[in-house]
Amino acid sequence: MKIVLDILEERISAAMASAAGCDNCAAIVRPSTDAKFGDYQANGVMGLAKKLKTNPRKLAEEVVKNLDLSDICEPLEIAGPGFINLRLKTDFLETAVVEIYNHYVQEEYLGQVPRCLRRFGIDKVSNPKTIVVDFSSPNIAKQMHVGHLRSTIIGDCICNILRFLGHDVKPQNHIGDWGTQFGMLCALLSRKRIEIGKTGEKVSNTIILADLEAFYREAKQLFDTDEDFANEARDAVVGLHKGNQRWTEIWRQIVRESEKHHQEVYRKLRVYCLHDSNTRGESAYKDDLPGVVADLKQKGLAVDSDGAVCVFPEGFKNKEGQPLPFIIQKSDGAYLYATTDLAALRYRVNELKANAIIYVTDSRQKLHFEMLFAVAKKAGWVGDDVELSHVMFGSVLGEDGTPLKTRSGENVKLKELLDEAVERAKSVVEEKNPELSQDEKETIAKAVGIGAVKYADYSNNRTSDYVFSFDKMLAMDGNTAPYMQYAYARIKSIERKALDKDVSIEKELENLQTLNLTEPAELDLAKYLVRYGEALQAAAADYRPNYLTAYLYELAQKFSAFYTNCPVLKAEPDKRPTRLLLCDLTAKTIRHGLSELLGIEVVEQM
């Protein structure tokens, strides 16, 4: 099934083309700004009239004459300076909603179609692309902290939505697993194993790396105070670069242990698409770096400047107004993230065959990516057919308006943050629903706590900073995870009650061909249910999860209105199937958006 907005766009655009006698007309169909104008409005006529220098209202009349939407809409109205107002026919809606529902249920019956792949009658894109999404990218030997939250979950959500729409998505976890700091970490680990070995204890990396952060700090401190250690660390760096087996082995162990930690956090966050096969950290490109520099030099793009090797892409200036360098090799010969990013970009275009590469990082790196893209294009490593995007986001702030830190000024550990969210959610559950079993409370607390953190992040415009507040994200009112989860749980409650009352939902909906929509709240909900695809398209087009949360929130609100106004189980026999279906499709849509796309768990009761 095509989404309604697209059908309207297509047909009206065609009518405009024949009325105006030129192609490439855009109807610009949008949801109406006000319900009194109908459900959708076409805004394109006015722009076209301007281009043709004709009267917009007259043109609108011509367009309407050429247009037959009687299968979908009530008679069209021309309003204001030349809007075409569209109102969906109730009988169209009545069959469309059932069709979407049956489509979903069919996939359920056919089995084997995992929930995340159910389509809600939404067509896949006609031109699927291979899209690389670079996100999360934590550092080895450090715990993930709040700074990794946004990249990880926004990236994950973008992957889910793009995949749902039919693209071939290739996540890439570009972990920070290479650099001079790993020399000292290897040296420390080596030393610890020797010490532990002496005492006769069994040497286990898990013990040594139990607290990655402490491990990292200890190495740094030793490096500054212990001459012998500093030398060992330098040896280790050299050894690592040469591929020396001893150091490489130790480094691998550090990487492995760190990955365990990352996976633990990903599991907590319900981020499932990052694993070994798409983790390609900085180390994966280490052998390509000399080639990157050599190639850019050979092309005449890279030049020596103050001892460093730089590319000077056009249009970038430094403080003094001089050309700004993109440094690809330091004066001491070391490479930088610019070099690695170039190597990674080349790999993604050449090996992963990317048509688009999306980098999900904070907005402070904007300049870096602008320069990276400019250099890659100049070098001819990406053609015009490859779309490069920096999907940036703002900072997570504390209540004081500065980037979130602990009282002692350290980064807030992601694991601890999530654990606290679950704890807080637990006490809310305790208070609201004390009669639930301990197990149920745990499950709900996990879903609500983690969901609250993620939902709060998603529901903000990603480009702006936001203030992190447990109280706000765990509030039951407003656009929050608990509100959404509650809406879902209420529907599930109705379905449980139906069983008690011997109402078989399956039977009532089995051969349903159409609905019987009469109440305003029913119509309102039905109209909104058919717009799920629209919301996903909008969210994907700009890589903005908040469009999806906004849709889900409004859906839940419309459901609530329906819920208070329209009894379901007590409804007359001619109304009950309609209402049961509206309930179930709402639940399925919320579950899909929340659980499959945003990675937020739903609960059957709360």
Added chain:
RNA sequence: GCGCCCGUAGCUCAGUAGGAUAGAGCAUCGGUUUCCUAAACCGAAGGUCAGAGGUUCGAAUCCUCUCGGGCGUACCA
């Protein structure tokens, strides 16, 4: 200095190619539980879209300037 992002209700924020009378939530005030979960619903009030010009049928949205904030700006990522 220059560049980028931003400034929308008391507070936190939406606003999807420039569309009609700018929307939510919180807080405030008022109402709704013999009725499927009140963790809910309904209503009221609240605005010079930072300010000033401009572009046009039409601007929170595009352009110019001013003010205010954040970030970035050569060897960290």
